[in-house]
Amino acid sequence: MDNATLMNFAIVLGKSVAVVVVMFTICAYAVLAERKVSAWIQGRVGPNRTVVPLIGAIPIIGRLLQRLGIFQPIADGGKFLFKEDPVPGHVRKFYFFLAPMLAVIPALTTVSVVPFGQYVDAATGLLKPLIIANLDVGIVFIFAISSLSVYSLILAGWASNSKYPFLGSIRASAQLISYEIAMGLSVLPVFLWTNAPGMEGTLSLVRVVEAQGGLWFGIWMPVSAITFLIALFAETNRLPFDMPESESELVGGFHTEYGGFKFGLFFIGEYANIVVGSAAFTLLFLGGWNPLPWVTLSDIGLATGILGGVLSVLIFLGKTLLLLFLFIWVRWTVPRFRYDQVMRIGWRIMLPVAIANLIAYAILIAWIDTH
Amino acid sequence: MATGKKLERKPLSFAERTYLPAIFAGMRTTIRHLFMPKVTLEYPEQRPAIPPGYRGVPTLVRDPNGREKCVSCQLCEFVCPPKAIRITPGEIPEHSDHAHVEKAPKAFDIDMLRCIYCGLCQEVCPEEAIFLQNIYSVSGYTRAELVYDKAKLYELGGTLPDKHFKWDVKKAAAEATATGGGH
Numbered sequence: 361m362d363n364a365t366l367m368n369f370a371i372v373l374g375k376s377v378a379v380v381v382v383m384f385t386i387c388a389y390a391v392l393a394e395r396k397v398s399a400w401i402q403g404r405v406g407p408n409r410t411v412v413p414l415i416g417a418i419p420i421i422g423r424l425l426q427r428l429g430i431f432q433p434i435a436d437g438g439k440f441l442f443k444e445d446p447v448p449g450h451v452r453k454f455y456f457f458l459a460p461m462l463a464v465i466p467a468l469t470t471v472s473v474v475p476f477g478q479y480v481d482a483a484t485g486l487l488k489p490l491i492i493a494n495l496d497v498g499i500v501f502i503f504a505i506s507s508l509s510v511y512s513l514i515l516a517g518w519a520s521n522s523k524y525p526f527l528g529s530i531r532a533s534a535q536l537i538s539y540e541i542a543m544g545l546s547v548l549p550v551f552l553w554t555n556a557p558g559m560e561g562t563l564s565l566v567r568v569v570e571a572q573g574g575l576w577f578g579i580w581m582p583v584s585a586i587t588f589l590i591a592l593f594a595e596t597n598r599l600p601f602d603m604p605e606s607e608s609e610l611v612g613g614f615h616t617e618y619g620g621f622k623f624g625l626f627f628i629g630e631y632a633n634i635v636v637g638s639a640a641f642t643l644l645f646l647g648g649w650n651p652l653p654w655v656t657l658s659d660i661g662l663a664t665g666i667l668g669g670v671l672s673v674l675i676f677l678g679k680t681l682l683l684l685f686l687f688i689w690v691r692w693t694v695p696r697f698r699y700d701q702v703m704r705i706g707w708r709i710m711l712p713v714a715i716a717n718l719i720a721y722a723i724l725i726a727w728i729d730t731h
Numbered sequence: 732m733a734t735g736k737k738l739e740r741k742p743l744s745f746a747e748r749t750y751l752p753a754i755f756a757g758m759r760t761t762i763r764h765l766f767m768p769k770v771t772l773e774y775p776e777q778r779p780a781i782p783p784g785y786r787g788v789p790t791l792v793r794d795p796n797g798r799e800k801c802v803s804c805q806l807c808e809f810v811c812p813p814k815a816i817r818i819t820p821g822e823i824p825e826h827s828d829h830a831h832v833e834k835a836p837k838a839f840d841i842d843m844l845r846c847i848y849c850g851l852c853q854e855v856c857p858e859e860a861i862f863l864q865n866i867y868s869v870s871g872y873t874r875a876e877l878v879y880d881k882a883k884l885y886e887l888g889g890t891l892p893d894k895h896f897k898w899d900v901k902k903a904a905a906e907a908t909a910t911g912g913g914h
Contacts, residue, residue: 401761403770586751693757709749 387631388433401692407432445620455519460622462512463629466505470636473498477649477672480663489566498565510536513614520617528613532604538706543591545714546584549721569648573656578645583717585645592637599691638683649676781865786850788866790888800860803836807852815845839881
């Protein structure tokens with residue numbers, strides 16, 4: 361390898377490590393947010409005892425941080441690391457160990473094609489996206505890799521060699537297959553529009569955001585957005601679609617037999633999926649890093665250099681975190697659907713709606729393009 | 732024959748069948764709750780208000796003159812359903828301030844691991860000497876530690892207001908007899 365390749369490799373590696381670290385932090389704090397928001401919604405105070413010696417001693421801020429549970433993820437993480445990690449005698453060991461890894465790997469892999477923002481390079485005047493791998497097939501890559509995570513649920517349920525995990529994983533496979541289709545169909549109108557005639561065809565997420573300089577897709581394609589969001593809830597196994605886990609109904613669902621760090625990995629994987637899902641929804645329907653509909657950062661002259669990069673990342677992160685809050689908010693509002701309801705909604709409502717929506721927008725876009 | 736009015740069950744409207752309006756209504760409720768004052772009582776720092784008549788840990792009490800009221804009649808010991816109370820009766824020394832009637836317990840042990848907080852001891856006590864007061868948190872590292880002895884029971888019980896002042900009445904009567912009787 362020559363020096364330039366090595367340098368390139370080092371840069372990409374550095375970016376990847378940074379993104380993974382940020383992802384883990386967001387996941388850890390998403391867990392905290394989940395606990396806090398659930399507590400607040402239920403009239404409780406939530407985790408408020410954990411404190412770190414030095415920072416906790418700062419007069420007012422330390423107390424505030426403690427009350428907000430800011431240090432709780434450290435304690436949680438430590439607990440997952442040091443807890444006894446039992447492997448029941450009746451499991452199929454290889455697959456039992458493989459499943460939690462499969463839960464995390466796809467979730468962290470999909471992040472690599474998610475753009476976080478962009479800036480105008482002052483020297484060349486070109487728009488540069490902040491992304492690890494600007495793949496031309498962005499959204500397809502996300503769909504392909506993220507649907508691999510169903511293998512972790514199925515393997516976990518099967519390898520556990522016990523009833524409830526098995527039921528959970530059966531449900532997981534049925535549910536994920538049902539909603540995958542509606543999800544894929546619901547985003548097609550977006551790409552019908554971004555691939556306007558005469559342009560080079562692409563499925564890149566950066567281009568989707570650039571196409572939302574005017575009206576965001578979420579506003580003029582509301583049915584797509586809602587269908588995608590509902591399918592996203594189902595794909596990430598969040599309530600009201602948490603069939604695979606079905607806590608209390610199936611004990612703990614697919615991860616009943618897991619404990620300690622392996623359970624922690626499932627946990628991280630679940631939240632990483634939610635974060636990536638929120639990010640994808642932001643990019644597809646909420647205008648990515650565009651601050652407002654019809655307003656882009658370039659329009660208000662803040663898109664250049666480091667400032668532009670930081671601003672776009674902040675806007676994008678803000679929208680993603682708001683969506684994350686929506687996930688949590690819905691979870692503590694809606695009870696779980698019954699299994700047959702999940703199937704009925706998936707096949708008899710979501711799928712026809714997504715197809716009708718696709719046809720309607722295909723006709724609409726064709727009409728716009730020919731007039 | 733049943734003559735009830737048959738209720739028409741209206742078919743759900745399209746909006747209702749999408750579940751979405753109901754979900755949004757629910758989300759409005761939960762977001763309101765997000766900002767409501769919290770009801771948690773943060774226990775070790777905040778303590779609940781104990782209502783009168785609460786049956787907490789049984790304790791021994793003194794009268795306002797500082798005399799122990801228990802006369803070791805052992806009624807509580809006999810009535811105690813789980814046999815948590817053990818009393819060793821003792822004499823009151825002749826020259827004691829309290830030496831006018833009856834006896835006092837030499838030892839008075841309540842095994843808090845056996846006590847069921849039924850309150851029968853308080854109910855049966857003719858001297859109003861044992862009360863279940865407002866202590867609700869009992870903990871210890873050993874079994875021995877949780878057998879409360881007389882000193883501990885008096886420390887927990889403290890002094891309660893007294894209507895009778897039995898000791899003073901007895902003392903006055905005894906002194907009256909000593910000086911020749913009469914009213």
